[in-house]
Amino acid sequence: MIRADHIHKSFNGLHVLKGVSMEVGKGEVVSIAGASGAGKTTLLQIIGTLEQADSGSVHIGDTEVSALGGRQLAGFRNRHIGFVFQFHHLLPEFTAIENVCMPLFIGGMGKQDAEKKAAGLLDYLGLRDRSDHKPSQLSGGEQQRVAVARALATDPAVVLADEPSGNLDSANAHELHSLFFRLRDDFNQTFVIVTHNDDLAGMADRRMLMKDGAIGVHP
Numbered sequence: 001m002i003r004a005d006h007i008h009k010s011f012n013g014l015h016v017l018k019g020v021s022m023e024v025g026k027g028e029v030v031s032i033a034g035a036s037g038a039g040k041t042t043l044l045q046i047i048g049t050l051e052q053a054d055s056g057s058v059h060i061g062d063t064e065v066s067a068l069g070g071r072q073l074a075g076f077r078n079r080h081i082g083f084v085f086q087f088h089h090l091l092p093e094f095t096a097i098e099n100v101c102m103p104l105f106i107g108g109m110g111k112q113d114a115e116k117k118a119a120g121l122l123d124y125l126g127l128r129d130r131s132d133h134k135p136s137q138l139s140g141g142e143q144q145r146v147a148v149a150r151a152l153a154t155d156p157a158v159v160l161a162d163e164p165s166g167n168l169d170s171a172n173a174h175e176l177h178s179l180f181f182r183l184r185d186d187f188n189q190t191f192v193i194v195t196h197n198d199d200l201a202g203m204a205d206r207r208m209l210m211k212d213g214a215i216g217v218h219p
């Protein structure tokens, strides 16, 4: 589902990714660990097309996303890639359901269809009675689950998560982690998750470690 080949990336002469290659199969949950500054976020952003590699290629499904640009790239990202970050990045002025609808509106879906899809997701995530709450009226765990619903709204091919439980207490973190695996079991959802959390990494199908600009199997 994801294939990265020989990715190189430097920032101002700092060689962060030194030929990273990795593959993730459909329905697989892969965790990536590594010291701060190792390049985990950079790799995730390159896979997610938010950042461009200096060289190398990224395929998502049959599409070489590293060869897309402009509107095509933005459209592909909107439809096929879901992101969950450490901080929820929900829009504070909008309710939970409006936040979940946002990627669907951007993709051109009408209001009724978008709300139906968003309501179904919020229901699945146990947030039915939180639909009309704004982010500030939700707990940290609920905010992060709304962010997951938003990431899933377009039925993306892959969900990329960057330290998604980094801001949660252990009970809420565990609930979020369980949710990822439920989504994998129920919908064959593919995940790449950057995490320092041993609970989450321990549940993953495959653990990877970033070190010295390269990626390997976690020892």
Ligand SMILES: Nc1ncnc2c1ncn2[C@@H]1O[C@H](COP(=O)(O)OP(=O)(O)O)[C@@H](O)[C@H]1O
Residues within 6 Å of the ligand: 011, 012, 014, 016, 034, 035, 036, 037, 038, 039, 040, 041, 042, 043
């Ligand atoms: N946009 C950027 N401009 C300059 N340096 C960056 C940028 N993004 C990341 N870096 C540098 O690249 C290295 C890897 O960063 P990052 O991918 O965020 O690591 P990690 O997520 O593993 O902590 C760090 O030294 C960081 O300072």
Ligand SMILES: [Mg+2]
Residues within 6 Å of the ligand: 040, 041, 042, 162
């Ligand atoms: Mg990071």
